[in-house]
Amino acid sequence: MDQIGRLLVDAALQYPDRVAIRTRDGLVRTYADFDARTTRLANAMLGFGLEPGDRVAAWLGTCPQYLEIYLAVAKAGLVLVPVNILFTEHEAAHQLDDSGAAAMFHAESHAEQAQRLAERFGLRRLVPIGDWHSADTPYEELLATGGTEPPPEPSEDALFVLSYTSGTTGRPKGAMVTHRSLKNTARNHAHSYRTPQGSVVLYYANMSFVATVLGLLMAHLFVRGTIVIVAPVDGPQDAMDAMGEEQGTFTFVASPWLAPMTEIARQQPEKWQQVRSIVHSASKASPAQLERWAEVIGHRYLEGWGMTEGSGSLFTVTDVDDVVRGSTAQDFFASVGRPCIDVVVRVVDENGEECPHDGTTIGELVVKSPALVAGYWRNESATRAAFRDGWFHTGDLGSMDPEGYVYVTERRTDLIVSGGMNVYPSEVEHCITDLADVSEAAVIGVPHERWGETPMAFIVRTPGSRLTEQDVIDHCGTYLARFKRPSRICFVDELPRNASQKVLKRVLREGVVGDE
Numbered sequence: 072m073d074q075i076g077r078l079l080v081d082a083a084l085q086y087p088d089r090v091a092i093r094t095r096d097g098l099v100r101t102y103a104d105f106d107a108r109t110t111r112l113a114n115a116m117l118g119f120g121l122e123p124g125d126r127v128a129a130w131l132g133t134c135p136q137y138l139e140i141y142l143a144v145a146k147a148g149l150v151l152v153p154v155n156i157l158f159t160e161h162e163a164a165h166q167l168d169d170s171g172a173a174a175m176f177h178a179e180s181h182a183e184q185a186q187r188l189a190e191r192f193g194l195r196r197l198v199p200i201g202d203w204h205s206a207d208t209p210y211e212e213l214l215a216t217g218g219t220e221p222p223p224e225p226s227e228d229a230l231f232v233l234s235y236t237s238g239t240t241g242r243p244k245g246a247m248v249t250h251r252s253l254k255n256t257a258r259n260h261a262h263s264y265r266t267p268q269g270s271v272v273l274y275y276a277n278m279s280f281v282a283t284v285l286g287l288l289m290a291h292l293f294v295r296g297t298i299v300i301v302a303p304v305d306g307p308q309d310a311m312d313a314m315g316e317e318q319g320t321f322t323f324v325a326s327p328w329l330a331p332m333t334e335i336a337r338q339q340p341e342k343w344q345q346v347r348s349i350v351h352s353a354s355k356a357s358p359a360q361l362e363r364w365a366e367v368i369g370h371r372y373l374e375g376w377g378m379t380e381g382s383g384s385l386f387t388v389t390d391v392d393d394v395v396r397g398s399t400a401q402d403f404f405a406s407v408g409r410p411c412i413d414v415v416v417r418v419v420d421e422n423g424e425e426c427p428h429d430g431t432t433i434g435e436l437v438v439k440s441p442a443l444v445a446g447y448w449r450n451e452s453a454t455r456a457a458f459r460d461g462w463f464h465t466g467d468l469g470s471m472d473p474e475g476y477v478y479v480t481e482r483r484t485d486l487i488v489s490g491g492m493n494v495y496p497s498e499v500e501h502c503i504t505d506l507a508d509v510s511e512a513a514v515i516g517v518p519h520e521r522w523g524e525t526p527m528a529f530i531v532r533t534p535g536s537r538l539t540e541q542d543v544i545d546h547c548g549t550y551l552a553r554f555k556r557p558s559r560i561c562f563v564d565e566l567p568r569n570a571s572q573k574v575l576k577r578v579l580r581e582g583v584v585g586d587e
Contacts, residue, residue, distance in 0.1 A: 073227040073254040075289070076113075076146035079106050080221065082295050089269075091292070092135050094300045095313065098203055100135065102295070105142070108214060112143035115217030119196050121173055123148030123225055126233065128167055128175040130185060132156040133278045133302040136200050136210055138288060140176055141232075145250065148225035152233045152245075155279040155569075160184040167192050170233050170245060170448065176200055176210070227251045233448050234281040236379050245448030248382045253285055255413075255441040256384035257293035260286060263375065263388040263411050265348045266321055270296040273319035275304045280572075283352075285383025287323070296321075307331045315342030322346065325353040325572045329360050330510060330533075336367045348373045353572030355479070357501040358404035365404070370395050376407035376479055380463055384442040385411050387477045400476035401430040409475045415439040417462070418471050430472030433480055433495075437462045468495075485576060487516035489524050492554045496576075499526050499557065502550050503543060508536035513566050513574045517559065517583050528557040529579055531565060538562075 082091070083106035091105040092098075100108070116127065127149050131137045144151045152170045154163045156178060167175070167188055174196040177185040182199055189197050201208035225231075231253060233245035260266065272291045276283045288298055301313040307328045314322060324332050329351065336343060343349075350373040351361065365372040372394045375385035389408035393400070400406050410416045418426040418434040426434040443463050446454035457464050468486065469479040480495050487494040496514035503512040511531040519525040532538050540560045547556045567578040 073251040074145065074224045075231060075250050075253055076109075076142060076221075076224065078254070078257070078289075078292055079109060079142050079146075082106070082292060086295050089295065090297045092138060092298045092300065094135060094203070095317070096204075098135060105139070107219065109139050109142040109146055110219060110221050111217030112139060112214045113147035113217065113222055114220070115213050115215075116143065116149060116174070117147050117222060118216060119174075121147070121149060121195070123223075124150065124230070125174075126150045126152050126170045126172040128152040128154050128170065128172040130154040130156065130158075130163060130175060130177040130181055131200055131278065132178055133274075133276070133300060134200060135203050135300060136176075137278045138284070138298070141284065141289075145225075145231055147222055148229060150230050150233060153235075153279065153281050153284075156181075156277065157279065160188065164188060164191070165243065166233075166235055166245075167194075169243075174198070225250065227254075228445075230445070232281065232285070234285070234379050234383075234444070244450055244453055246379050246382075247445040247448055248285065249445055252382040252442050252444055253289060254293075256285060256382045257290045259384045259411050259413065259440075259442055260290035261294050263385050264290065264321060264350060264373065265391070266291065266294050266296065267347075268294050268296070270294050270347070271299060271318065271320045272296060273299050273301055273310075273314055273317055273322040275300075275302045275310055275313070276323070276325075277302075282377070282379060282383040283323075286377070286385070289383070291321075307335055311335050311339060311342050314346065315339075318345055320345060320347045321349075323350045323352045324364075326351070326356050327353070327511065327568075327572060329356050329364060333360075333364045333367055343368070343371075346371055350375065353568075355497060355500075357504040358402065359501070359505050361404045365394050374407055375411075376467075376477065378465060378467075380444050380457070380465075381438070381440055382442045382444055384440065386414050386416060386438050386440060387411060398476075399474045401472040401474075402478070403476070406472075406476040406478050409477065411440075413441055416471070416477055418469060426470070428471045428473050428475070430470055430476075430478065433468050433470050436465045436467045436469045436477070436479065438465060439463070485515070487514075487524050487526055489516070489519070489526070489554050490522040494524075494526055494555050496526065499528065499547070499551065499555055502547055503528055503530060503557075505550075506538065506543070506546055508533050508538040508542075511566055513576060513579060514557065515576050515579050515583070517580075519558065522554070525558040526555065527559040527561070527583065529561050529563050529566060531563060 083102040087103035092100040232248040235243040375388040377385040426432045499514045516524040517527045567575040
């Protein structure tokens with residue numbers, strides 16, 4: 072029963088008239104509609120020569136058809152290869168080549184690039200996606216050719232999605248999400264996200280961020296919920312307006328919007344009172360920012376930690392009582408909560424030995440979870456390095472306190488070693504963002520003739536701010552040891568981010584090298 076296509080079939084039997092997907096501009100798909108359309112699309116794909124196990128790429132942004140493609144691929148036993156809509160043709164080529172994709176759905180805006188890629192890699196079929204309200208598109212024409220009888224179900228352990236890592240430490244790798252691992256993500260999130268049956272999720276993200284589709288949207292189909300696609304939204308205020316208009320019960324807020332959303336929520340409580348939980352997502356936020364956010368939304372506060380290799384699932388999560396009754400954590404707002412149900416998290420040193428659960432001893436975080444992917448596509452060496460003896464070695468550095476709360480300090484690759492001393496960029500970033508005139512900060516290590524490396528800070532000031540470099544230096548001088556203080560400061564309009572809104576420190580490093 073862990074086939075993802077079966078999830079939709081069963082939901083349609085239970086609640087045929089319940090709305091599965093709706094958009095802000097009026098499109099509505101019931102579970103019966105959604106089930107029938109995805110069965111037709113699955114048969115149509117098999118009809119043009121694809122066989123179970125073949126890879127199908129999707130170079131798309133946020134649209135209802137994208138979710139239909141996910142479910143049709145699942146029913147057909149095919150494998151989806153999501154390609155970031157923001158990627159250049161060169162970047163998309165890597166995923167098509169690495170995955171061996173046989174066909175591709177693409178946005179009409181990418182038609183010329185898609186055609187060149189199809190010729191280069193010998194794709195059997197290209198399908199452009201048009202207006203979701205129109206019945207006169209190549210996508211709808213293809214769907215109409217498919218039969219209504221469900222195709223044979225794939226194995227529960229069959230590959231379903233190749234979710235490519237963001238490639239911060241090298242070329243992206245295809246994390247192999249299976250039907251079973253994704254179903255376990257859905258089970259995890261029904262508890263971790265506190266989503267009851269019929270939950271209504273407001274979705275305004277980019278579907279190119281695969282984890283949001285796997286972790287948020289698929290998980291809502293699991294609880295027979297309703298997905299409201301409100302994208303695109305014009306900033307935090309528009310998102311808050313949609314929350315009230317659409318009466319969503321679950322949503323998320325990404326780090327770049329955390330500060331403005333906090334103030335909007337404070338001023339307009341009537342728009343979000345029906346919401347049960349709001350998860351903070353994307354890059355890390357400072358404990359001070361999260362505390363201000365929790366002061367406004369109360370028991371709805373939800374923080375967690377997960378990775379691509381968890382099939383979109385969380386590894387750790389906070390609890391309602393952490394906010395309502397008070398937490399036993401050493402530093403709750405610096406933590407990412409405790410391990411989710413059925414998940415085990417350990418902190419190990421370089422020899423694989425367990426580190427003390429004292430909240431201060433830092434080691435690598437390793438995870439055991441039923442939602443872990445099956446490894447990396449056609450990359451045995453990377454799979455062996457990351458997945459050992461049933462444990463996934465995350466590459467994240469962190470600690471655990473005596474009460475089991477986990478603290479993610481840094482990516483191992485972001486660690487700065489200055490004069491033999493470890494400097495954790497997040498500590499410096501948190502110090503800087505405590506300044507009222509700082510919206511965001513990112514710290515990287517840059518070469519230093521004497522110390523080997525030294526911290527450099529990139530800072531986004533709040534609108535109208537007159538914050539100076541000396542102000543930052545003075546503030547850090549008060550709160551940080553000398554070796555942790557930034558030796559260079561650069562004010563920028565925005566930080567470079569990928570589709571998942573994670574700060575691309577690699578881009579910052581490359582910019583520094585290019586300027587020297």
